[in-house]
Amino acid sequence: MEAFKQLVGRSTPNAAAASAAAEQDSNSSTGSQSFDESSSKTGGGKITTETTRDGSGGDVYAEHAVKRTGTWVGAVFNIMCISIGTGTMNLPSVVKRCGWFGVILFVAMAVIGWYVGVLFRRAMYSRRNRRLSSFAIVTREAFGPWGFWFATAITYLYCCGTVISWIIVSGTQITRLLGFAGVDLDDRISMTIIAIVMWIPFTLLKTLGEITVSSVFGVVTAMFTVIVLGVVSIQHKYTATYHAPGYDSAPTHRFIIGEGIPSALASISFMYAGAVAFPHIEGNMRKATQFGWMLFLSNTLVCGAYLVSAVSGYYAFGNQTLSPILNNMPNMAVVNAATILIIIHVIFAAPVMLVSANLELELALGVMAGIVGRKREFLWRFVMRTVTMGILLAISIAIPYFGQVIDLVSAISTTVVFFMVPVLCYVKLVGWRNIRVYELVLCFIIVAIGAVACVWGLIDAIKALKKAIHDGHG
Numbered sequence: 374m375e376a377f378k379q380l381v382g383r384s385t386p387n388a389a390a391a392s393a394a395a396e397q398d399s400n401s402s403t404g405s406q407s408f409d410e411s412s413s414k415t416g417g418g419k420i421t422t423e424t425t426r427d428g429s430g431g432d433v434y435a436e437h438a439v440k441r442t443g444t445w446v447g448a449v450f451n452i453m454c455i456s457i458g459t460g461t462m463n464l465p466s467v468v469k470r471c472g473w474f475g476v477i478l479f480v481a482m483a484v485i486g487w488y489v490g491v492l493f494r495r496a497m498y499s500r501r502n503r504r505l506s507s508f509a510i511v512t513r514e515a516f517g518p519w520g521f522w523f524a525t526a527i528t529y530l531y532c533c534g535t536v537i538s539w540i541i542v543s544g545t546q547i548t549r550l551l552g553f554a555g556v557d558l559d560d561r562i563s564m565t566i567i568a569i570v571m572w573i574p575f576t577l578l579k580t581l582g583e584i585t586v587s588s589v590f591g592v593v594t595a596m597f598t599v600i601v602l603g604v605v606s607i608q609h610k611y612t613a614t615y616h617a618p619g620y621d622s623a624p625t626h627r628f629i630i631g632e633g634i635p636s637a638l639a640s641i642s643f644m645y646a647g648a649v650a651f652p653h654i655e656g657n658m659r660k661a662t663q664f665g666w667m668l669f670l671s672n673t674l675v676c677g678a679y680l681v682s683a684v685s686g687y688y689a690f691g692n693q694t695l696s697p698i699l700n701n702m703p704n705m706a707v708v709n710a711a712t713i714l715i716i717i718h719v720i721f722a723a724p725v726m727l728v729s730a731n732l733e734l735e736l737a738l739g740v741m742a743g744i745v746g747r748k749r750e751f752l753w754r755f756v757m758r759t760v761t762m763g764i765l766l767a768i769s770i771a772i773p774y775f776g777q778v779i780d781l782v783s784a785i786s787t788t789v790v791f792f793m794v795p796v797l798c799y800v801k802l803v804g805w806r807n808i809r810v811y812e813l814v815l816c817f818i819i820v821a822i823g824a825v826a827c828v829w830g831l832i833d834a835i836k837a838l839k840k841a842i843h844d845g846h847g
Contacts, residue, residue: 441656441657441658441659441661443657443658443659444658444659445658445660445663445667447589447657447658448654448655448657448658448663448664448667448671449667449670449671449674450589450592451650451654451657451725452650452654452668452671452672452675453592453595453671453674453675454589454592454595454718454721454722454725455650455722455725455726456644456645456671456675457592457595457596457599457675457678457679461595461598461599461602461644461678461679461682461683462542462602462682462696462697462698462699462715463640463696463697463698463775463776463779464479464644464679464682464683464686464698465606465682465683465685465686465687465690465694465696465698466686466694466695466696466698466776467637467640467641467683468637468683468684468686468687468694469687469690469691469692469694470630470633470636470637470640471629471630471633471634471637472626472627472628472629472630472633473626473627473628473629473687474628474629474630474634475637475641475683475687476680476683476684478634478637478638478641479641479676479679479680479683480676480680482638482641482642482644482645483645483672483673483675483676484672485645485791485792485819486645486668486672486791487668487669487672488815488819489791489792489795489796489819490651490664490665490668490795491665491668492795492796492799492816493511493651493795493798493799494651494655494664494665495799495803496511496515496795496798496799496802496803497511497652497655499514499799499802499803500514500802504656505652506652506656507652507653507732507736508524508528508651508652508794509521509522509524509525509528509736510652510736511524511652511798511802512524512794512798514798514802515797515798515801515802516798516801524794525734527786527789527790527794528730528790529730529734530782530785530786531730531782531786531787531790532726532727532730533727533730533761533764533765534778534781534782534785534786535643535726535782536571536723536726536727536765537765537768537769537778537782538775538778538779538782539567539571539719539722539723540564540567540568540571540765540766540769541564541769541772541773541774541775541778542697542715542719542775543563543564543567543715543716543719543720544560544561544563544564544565544566544567544769544773545560545563545564545773545775546697546699546712546715546716547563547566547567547716548560548563549699549712550709550712550713551563553704553709560770560773561770564766564769564770564773565766565770567716567719567720568762568765568766568769570720571719571720571723571724571727571762572758572759572762574724575723575724575727575728575758575762576754576755576758576759576762590717590721594714594715594717594718594721595678595714595715595718595722596678597711597714598711598712598714598715598718599678599681599682600681601707601708601710601711602682602685602686602698602699602702602708602711603681603682603684603685603686604685605702605703605705605707605708605711606685606686606688606689606690606698606701606702607685607688607689609689609702609703610624610688610689610690611623611624611689611690611691611693623691624689624690624691624692624693624694625691625692626687626688626691626692627692635825635826635829635830635833636780636784636826636829636830636833636834638788638822638825638826638830639780639783639784639787639788639826639827639829639830639831639834640779640780640783640830642783642787642788642790642791642792642823642826643779643782643783643787644675644679645672645675645791650725650726651664651668653732682698686698686701689701696775696776697775697776699712727758727761727762731754731757731758731761734757735753735754735757740753740754740757772838772842774838774841774842776837777834777837777838777841778838780830780833780834780837780838781831781834781835781838783830783834784826784827784830784831784833784834785827785831788823788824788826788827788830789823789827791823792819792820792822792823792824792826792827793820793823793824793827796816796819796820797820799816800813800816
């Protein structure tokens with residue numbers, strides 16, 4: 374329990390004083406993370422997790438220590454796997470909500486996402502001789518125990534909400550595909566099958582370093598799907614013989630729809646809000662100093678994929694665009710193949726997202742071999758992750774509305790994760806007096822945008838979800 378108390382910052386004054394004194398010796402009795410910036414450039418820095426030690430002097434959080442075995446290529450695939458998924462099928466409807474101006478927002482959010490990631494990494498290394506090793510620990514360092522628990526909760530909500538949307542779209546699309554073949558399968562059964570398949574790697578794989586191969590496969594399938602949806606959308610735009618169900622006139626397009634911009638920002642932030650996983654991804658990179666340009670490359674590739682999906686979908690279907698965009702598509706072999714691949718993609722991507730969330734929770738609760746032993750650690754992890762997946766499945770079945778769920782999760786959590794927490798942590802830990810004036814202005818603007826998107830987006834998302842429940846469809 375002492376290690377747990379120290380982790381969340383609730384140690385006694387004497388313990389806190391002893392810890393502060395011990396920090397002066399980076400190689401002695403703390404578990405603070407030693408980091409040599411110059412040696413890290415060649416991958417040679419000695420890095421151990423920022424935590425506490427047990428009575429024997431061993432690192433009780435060694436299981437979560439930085440490994441530095443991955444490459445920047447693996448990091449790119451991890452970020453792309455998290456970002457490019459079922460959300461791309463909601464993007465045309467996001468542009469429908471705010472008009473062609475949404476294309477500008479996609480590019481702007483990619484740049485902001487990169488900038489926020491760079492700021493957050495600076496916050497991770499803001500303490501001398503220490504690397505703050507997770508999203509929650511960075512927040513704890515900035516805002517104390519309440520910040521720690523808030524970050525843990527918001528991380529869990531974001532990751533779990535994302536997976537809920539994946540379970541919903543995968544399950545409903547399986548039912549749709551089987552319907553084309555004359556097989557009548559209930560959405561709830563399809564969602565249950567998807568959840569069980571996701572559950573297996575989620576419970577067996579502990580860290581992100583163990584799932585890079587699945588990330589590569591997930592990215593390949595997602596990119597293929599994006600290309601297929603883009604091409605088919607343009608080839609099958611509105612005609613006299615083919616159009617979206619319920620529409621008997623050609624679609625219309627608008628350049629900008631002002632009232633839809635805040636909720637659109639919330640939805641777009643959902644696509645780039647990988648900050649919760651950045652510490653784990655960066656911690657697995659052999660050369661940590663490559664993180665900045667690696668993230669820029671990742672966001673550039675992700676933005677390109679988003680634009681293909683969003684532009685082609687809105688161009689083809691305009692105000693008739695549905696969410697997911699698959700519901701606008703004809704029954705074609707190539708579309709069905711792309712649908713199958715996107716289902717496979719989310720099965721591979723779900724462990725990346727859920728492992729990130731549960732590493733935070735397990736760290737908070739002290740579920741590690743150095744504290745409870747390897748057997749009990751595995752048992753606790755198995756039980757916690759199984760319960761997590763069961764809850765996500767239950768919510769998916771109870772609220773099976775894909776677009777509305779994404780909008781709700783975006784407004785509640787991703788606006789906070791994307792716009793607010795990383796920036797506020799950076800300003801608090803680095804100190805506003807040590808930050809250039811133009812950077813302070815940028816930080817203020819980013820946080821202000823996030824606040825507006827959070828409040829306005831939440832109001833719109835709740836209204837849309839209520840309407841979907843009342844109407845009985847998304």
